[in-house]
Amino acid sequence: MSVIDDLASEFTRLPGIGRKTAYRLTHYLLKIPPEEACRLARAIEAMAERVRRCSICNNLSESDPCEFCTNPTRDRTVICVVEEASDIAAIDGSGGYRGLYHVLGGCLSPLDGIGPEELNVDSLLARLNGEVREVIIATNPSVEGEATATYLHRAIGSRGVQVTRLARGLPVGGDLEYADGVTIAQALSGRRGM
């Protein structure tokens, strides 16, 4: 196999990349100046070497503990629990949250062989040490995410910490007429007094 085939077959291992796209990317990299291709290679190398799991919250970061866990301006009384590290970017990017995070590393799914032991549940419970007053569960609104939320709710249960779940409902700026039935039903059952 040539080095071209080598690189293409590496690309096909990425999510959403098939054989054709892999060769297109490879040939693109052959066309651009060699130093640009090397810059990409170095970026991948640096990322693989330097990024690791935060030993407190399991977030991906260059430092351990991560920048959220060490930031003195963050609210240390709230922990937001997410399935994947990539969810943090979405929540933090909203600007509506200033607390800490905890990454579970997935959600309960017996079909995929994922039980509570495969998730970072124990390390979450270990963080509930008196300072934390609220745990916000921000798992996905899927069947598995809901079961995980129920599990965490019961596991945290008697520790004197308030457990909350992200609300579900209509998207901001959305048109009621175009929302699907399930979303509207959820928004109705979760309606609030004014």
Add this chain to the structure above:
Amino acid sequence: MKLGHLEPRGGLEKGRFFGYFYRVFLQRIQLRNFRNFEDETVDFPERGAALIGDNGQGKTNLLEAIYYLEIFRSFRGARDEQLIRFGTDHFRVEGSLVEAGGAEVTVAAAYRREGRRKKVTLNGDEPQRFGEAIGRIGAIVFTASDVEIVAGGPAARRRFLDIILSLVEPDYLAVLQRYRRILTQRNESLREGASPSELAAWNHGLVDAGCSIIEARARWVAEQRAGFARYYEKISGGQQASIDYAPSIPKPTGDRAAPIDRHGWIEAFHGRLQRLAERERRRGVTLAGPHRDELKFRVGNSSDAVGLRSFGSAGQQRTAAVALRMVEAETLRAALGGEPIIMLDDVFAELDPPRSERVVELLAAEEWGQVLVTSPKPSEFALMGDSLAEYRIAAGTLRRV
């Protein structure tokens, strides 16, 4: 059997045999590589059609294709790849409907063996959810194999309930899919011997989705009980039969007069799971929930009524199956606010002549929409009057006579 027996009665004037209040009718069906059809386009009149052909020529296949546009699955329970014509790699069905105001609607479905890709379009656009396109044509199929709903295993009865409720209740299908997903996960977790706390994490969703299904089924059966008894009585010529919902969760007790509320079902479901916990762990499957519900049919007077499935005669079972489809049509009619398309697949072959005639009388007495009937013999259509255009079907081709 002559039309003479069936002169419309009760003040119905001639020519209104199947009514004029058509909500929607199938104007054209286009088939490509569907079962034994290679490339076939057929136009149907508003009133309906009689499809005549020997066995194995494609009569049922054609109705199967039309009903595929209603639920996007085979009514015969065939898998999608089995519907692809031998030696080809995909099939496509497209139906053009004319709605009450004259507006045309196109529903199409295609399935490709490679990648098992199914594509459904409404007027050329893919709907966001499958559920939006489901039930768009509004049709009912009466087939000889309907007797299996009554005489076969309970899964067939649950499937019947699930299809009709998916067609008329906006959220039923989504909840059913959620329930099935939770059930699979919970069963896997039981098989793996998961801890009670992990199992409990699935209970909440199982009970929540399960109770929505139970409520919908209980409501439907309660609403249709009288209609079923009435249709059975008419078709059988005065005999009695009943239909009852027997949920796997014991009905919550309490004031008999008061309707059972959701809260009652939720408590009953949780209680049942608690009592069965040990057995579930041993067996490794979920033992309570709507996936184990039953629909019970009984015949006879209430004092000496017997189970239709075990003790009913073949004739009684067929009659109950037809009555059940009549009730289904009534449900669909109420939901559509108009007439469903009625398809009769060789049903009269299985019923004795007096019952056949009474079925046709029922069809004639109510305002039905377009009717598509199949039979191997033209003589059968004397029953339906002269109002239906005749088509011959042979080896996957169809032509109007």
